[in-house]
Amino acid sequence: MMKYISITVFLLFYLQGFAQDFEAIDYQFPIKPGQQNYLAGTVGEIRSSHFHTGIDVKTGGRTGLPIYAVADGHIARIKVSASGYGYALYMKHPNGTFSVYAHLEAFDSRIAAWALKEQYRKESFEVDLFPEAGQFPFKKGDIIGYSGNTGSSSGPHLHFEIRDANHRPIDVLSLGFKEIRDNIPPVVQKVAFVTMGKDARVNGFFGRYEFDLIKTKNGYQTKEPINLVGKIGVEIYSYDPMDGIPNRNGIVKTTFQLDGDTLFHEYKEAFSFGKQRNVLVHYNYPAYKKGSRRFNKLYLADGNEHNIYNVVNRGVDFVDQEEILINTEDSYKNTSTTRILLSDEEIRITPKLYRPEQIGNYLHFKSKQQGSVLLDEWVPLKPYAESGEEHYYIWDLRDGTPKSLFIDGETVKTDLVGLLPSNQEISYVQKEFTLNLKRRSLFDTLYLAFEKEFDSLENRELFHFKNQTQPIRSNMEIVLNPEKGYNQEKAMVYSVFGKRYNFMGGEWENGQIKFSTRDLVTYTILEDTIPPSIELKMANADYLKFRIDDELSGIKSFKATINGEFVLMHYEPKRKLIWSQKLNENIPFKGKFMLEVIDNSNNGTIYTKEL
Incomplete structure (x- = not known):
């Protein structure tokens, strides 16, 4: 009370x-x-x-x-x-x-x-x-x-x-704007439970598990009771529908209670711009990057400094509780209640664990044979659970970052190269790269994974930082040490997503190139020697319009002049169009027009026309 x-x-x-x-x-x-x-x-x-x-x-x-x-x-x-x-x-x-x-x-x-x-x-x-x-x-x-x-x-x-x-x-x-009508309560579609301790279990297993919810006259509930043991984080996927539209909008209030005790309360009444990036640890970012929805955590993750929480927990120790109650409320006071009955009887499931996964500080994997981890030498593990022929294992990464796992008679590389704590300035040096972290770069401990690859078909070096699911708070500096030779005036760093490249930039010094980023993904170095394209759409005494584009590094700047005098060109990147606007509509465009467009690798194209 x-x-x-x-x-x-x-x-x-x-x-x-x-x-x-x-x-x-x-x-x-x-x-x-x-x-x-x-x-x-x-x-x-x-x-x-x-x-x-x-x-x-x-x-x-x-x-x-x-x-x-x-x-x-x-x-x-x-x-x-x-x-x-x-x-x-x-x-x-x-x-x-x-x-x-x-x-x-x-x-x-x-x-x-x-x-x-x-x-x-x-x-x-x-x-x-x-x-x-x-x-x-x-x-x-x-x-x-x-x-x-x-x-x-x-x-x-x-x-x-x-x-x-x-x-x-x-x-x-x-x-209370009356122009917006919302008489529909929030929808709570799924609930998830994630183990936060080595001895924690969801229906007998370690890991993160999502459960569909069904709607009843009394609210939402799981199809069957859930068995939770140890330190567990609770998450929900919910959204707010409104009258007359299919959009899934946000929810402003969420409360989580366990057997009548309020353990979490968030109210999105106001936001500090300086804390906005904390949203990456407000929802389950790793699960989202693996294909799930953006699940709202009902616990405060390490590094989360947002100011929208009034009551918080950092994971709940489940022993013999009976009921979870989650209330969601939209801006028009429509509410939904989710009740989850907890069972004290062991409930067994078969986890969909297709490959080793990292859950917080732990590696979770399965094998039909005796599992082991390779540190300086092989360390045999005892399974914590079995299901059919499968044996399930947990390794605490704080006890060491294994180079490989022994799974089903084969050695599987982890590509783990080190443990980097948060809230410290760190310069981590490898042969292929240097990672410079600021004190505020990380939300939480980073178990860095990396692999260098040479793509002979594309003739490119690939620097695979394999922490795509790790949320990063603020910029860090990466220095790449390439083996190939590059035209340093035109070569820059790009992030790689399949066949798509995003320009990252970079500065060369002593054969190395450094750049700033907030993502630990795959990077490569590419040379852009092709200047931007300029396509005339219209040019007369009253109006100028062009399409400008660059196929690799992207447009950095453009400038238009007539007889050396500046002409304002509006820019719409989505359509790749620029168009003129006169300062004085009564003065016609007349004389030598010049348009210069420069890309991010400093390739330039100049278009001239006599008007």
Whole structure:
């Protein structure tokens, strides 16, 4: 009872603090106010590397819809970018809060004219501008821009946020906009249990196991009881449907109770941008990278510093508990309850363990013969469980990183090369590479795996860092020591995903190339000697339009001039198009036009035309 009282009191004070920001303003909806709107995304939705910080309002595949100021205020920031939020406006309101409108197609004419002058003054398409407080005032309901599909948007929509005075995005839907209808409770589709200790078991076995849930009149439940022993982490896959749309949106509140005791409570009311990357340890990143959904952990993982948790556990010791209760709630107070009955009787399953897997600090594998691990010498293991002809083994990696495993009469390489602890500056040196970690690079201990390969068909060196499922907090530096010779003016590092290459860059020094990354995947070194392509679409006295592309390293910069004078070219990378906008529409384009496009390996192409 005291736990419930403590949580309730905490939340009352917590919510009261946010309510003070919003109580003086009645915000209107930013697009099609008074009409039912539909969302493609909500606040708190788990994205690949962050929590979504706003709502994505659908525009029916169209652009150019009027966007309205949600309250009185002034434009505090104007940003134009080919990526990210694209064309975006940031509006400050009298109570200190901010509203953000992103992926716009165009700004209000006054804003657009001033931004255009600044683009010409700075001779840059991309600008980040901060007008004076009284320069662009607007009243609630004034049109400030028009919806679009700019930046990293994958389709026409409006991304809309409200931020508190400290620039923390808050749950927009908590303001109760009637334009959004949600009478459907969250769906809880699956539950997962992951062993967090060597003696922990899920239905008799070590590892991570997912279970489908079925819906009943009383909520969700597993098809049969679950037997849990030892330290276990609980996870769920859930989403929030809304009226009239099929999208799977985010859930703002989740509570986990065990036999009536609250062991976990999260509330996605506000977000700190500096902690956003912690989402990689909020959901089960390794499971996701192996093909699963993004399961919400109901425990605090090592290294997770996010501020959305009010009650946490770091894994629960299961002994003889009877019931797990999980409550999920969306922004419109619709709730779902999941009940999982726990059995004290041993329940046997057959794990789908096709290859050795790493679960936290442990290696888990099976073999029909006596299993062993190779350290300096072979160490025989005793199976912890058997199923049919299969014997199951656990190895604690803190006792050593084995070079190989003996499975079914064969030696299987692990490619493990070392153990790197978190929260330390480390320079780890191998013949093929050096890995330089900052103190904040890792969330948790890294069991580094690596293999060097030479692809004779493609004539390339492949540096396989085999920790694709390891979430990395912040950038680390990798120095590659290649054996081949390269044209160092054109050769750069690329990450390799099948036949696709992503440019990473790099700096050469003493025959080595160093680059910064947040992924331990496969890298190679490639030479880009082919300059970008420029394709004329239209060129006359009023308008210029081109398609620009680069097949390997990608576009780094472009610049257009007429008689040496800067001409602004808008850029849409998704369509690979650039097009002109005059500073003065009454002055025709006339004279020598020149367009220079440079790629990331500093290959350049120049196009000229007499206009």
